[in-house]
Amino acid sequence: MDWCEKCEELMQPFLDGTLSDDEVATAQRHLDECSWCAKRYHFEERLRHYVRIAVSEPMSPDLKARLAALRTPLDA
Amino acid sequence: MSDTAPTTADARKLAQDARDRVRFEEEALELSDQVYRVARRLVGSREEAEDLVQQTYERAFRSWRQYTPGTNLRAWLLRILTNLNIDRGRRQQRTPQTTSIDSNEAGDYFLYNKLESQVSDENPDEERVLERLSQDSIVEALADVPHDFRDVIVLVDIGEFSYADAAQILDIPIGTVMSRLHRGRRILKKNLADGAVTG
Numbered sequence: 558m559d560w561c562e563k564c565e566e567l568m569q570p571f572l573d574g575t576l577s578d579d580e581v582a583t584a585q586r587h588l589d590e591c592s593w594c595a596k597r598y599h600f601e602e603r604l605r606h607y608v609r610i611a612v613s614e615p616m617s618p619d620l621k622a623r624l625a626a627l628r629t630p631l632d633a
Numbered sequence: 634m635s636d637t638a639p640t641t642a643d644a645r646k647l648a649q650d651a652r653d654r655v656r657f658e659e660e661a662l663e664l665s666d667q668v669y670r671v672a673r674r675l676v677g678s679r680e681e682a683e684d685l686v687q688q689t690y691e692r693a694f695r696s697w698r699q700y701t702p703g704t705n706l707r708a709w710l711l712r713i714l715t716n717l718n719i720d721r722g723r724r725q726q727r728t729p730q731t732t733s734i735d736s737n738e739a740g741d742y743f744l745y746n747k748l749e750s751q752v753s754d755e756n757p758d759e760e761r762v763l764e765r766l767s768q769d770s771i772v773e774a775l776a777d778v779p780h781d782f783r784d785v786i787v788l789v790d791i792g793e794f795s796y797a798d799a800a801q802i803l804d805i806p807i808g809t810v811m812s813r814l815h816r817g818r819r820i821l822k823k824n825l826a827d828g829a830v831t832g
Contacts (some may be wrong), residue, residue, distance in 0.1 A: 568741045569815050597745045600759040604744075607763060608821075609791055611771040616669035620683045624665050624690050628658045 560587045564594045568601060657697045661690065664707050671792040672714055674775060675784060685721075689714040708798040711788070715802050744822040748829055765829055774824035782817030789814055 567584045570576045576584070588595045668689065673682040692713050693700075700709050748765045749757060775783065788799040789810070796814075800807045 565740055565742050569818065575811070596759060597742050600745045600762060601741070603759055603763055604766075604822075605790060607766070608771055608775070609793075611766075611768040612674055612775055612791060613670055614673050614679070616666050616686075617679075617683070620669065620686060621665065623687055624662060627687075627690050627694055628662070629654055629694070631655070 561591060561594055564588065564591070565597070568598055572598070572601060572605075653702075654697060657700065658694060660706055661693055661697075661710060664710060665690070667707060667792070668710050668714065671711060671787055674787045674791055675715070675718060677776065685714055685717060688717050692717070705798060707792075708794060708802055711792070711794070712802045715784075739819060739823045739826070741819060741822070743819075744826045744829075747826040751829065766825060770825065770828045774821055774828055777824050778817055778820050782813050782820055785810055785813040786817045786821060790818070 564584055564587050567576060567580060571581065571584050588598060665686065669682065669686050672686050672689075673679065676682050676685060689710060693710055700706065745762060748762045751765060752761055754761065775786070778786065784803055785799060788794045788802060789796065794802065796807050796810045799810045803810070805813075
């Protein structure tokens with residue numbers, strides 16, 4: 558079997574930390590000797606971080622004020 | 634015992650109730666930035682996200698007693714928001730209904746391979762490859778992921794909710810969260826690869 562292909566299959570659960578110990582060991586053994594796959598794993602990690610930042614849009618001050626105004630008045 | 638005792642107890646209970654309510658509202662408001670960030674990517678436009686968040690807080694403040702103190706308040710708020718979003722019939726969905734999911738999928742290395750081939754260096758590092766993606770292209774690519782998959786990506790990868798929380802918020806099994814997340818990320822990466830132009 559093609560180890561790079563196997564490694565590609567395992568990438569998401571590997572980075573999510575949902576693999577069994579055996580599967581982690583299998584992937585890690587391959588990654589230690591295959592910089593081609595290691596690069597793609599590292600890219601995936603960076604991509605996830607980058608996506609999170611890129612799609613983050615702060616709330617407008619207007620909405621913030623509208624939400625604060627929903628609070629129950631203290632003297633109620 | 635004087636006959637005013639029950640009244641005092643009632644007053645004390647009322648005061649405690651008011652304090653609990655104020656604390657609930659403060660805690661919920663502290664989470665509003667995070668709630669908005671998630672909401673913004675669950676729906677197509679800023680206006681829709683703002684409406685949804687406002688409605689969520691209106692409903693949350695009305696039904697604050699249903700929240701169990703000590704449980705995940707952010708997840709509780711998102712559950713309300715998701716239900717409201719479904720009630721609204723997910724209007725103004727950007728997702729093309731005709732898109733076949735299969736045609737939008739590729740392996741997990743597909744995006745990297747495509748971007749790397751566009752960089753002129755012989756063996757570029759990952760950062761150079763990542764720079765191929767603009768912020769706008771990422772926002773677009775995420776918006777074009779079909780909503781069942783996008784919801785999970787937004788909750789787990791953007792909102793950083795656990796699988797268990799995402800499952801509860803969306804009212805689907807954890808296994809479904811995980812499979813949608815994996816397929817959704819592949820669709821997202823395929824969209825990014827399709828959107829990445831040479832130059």
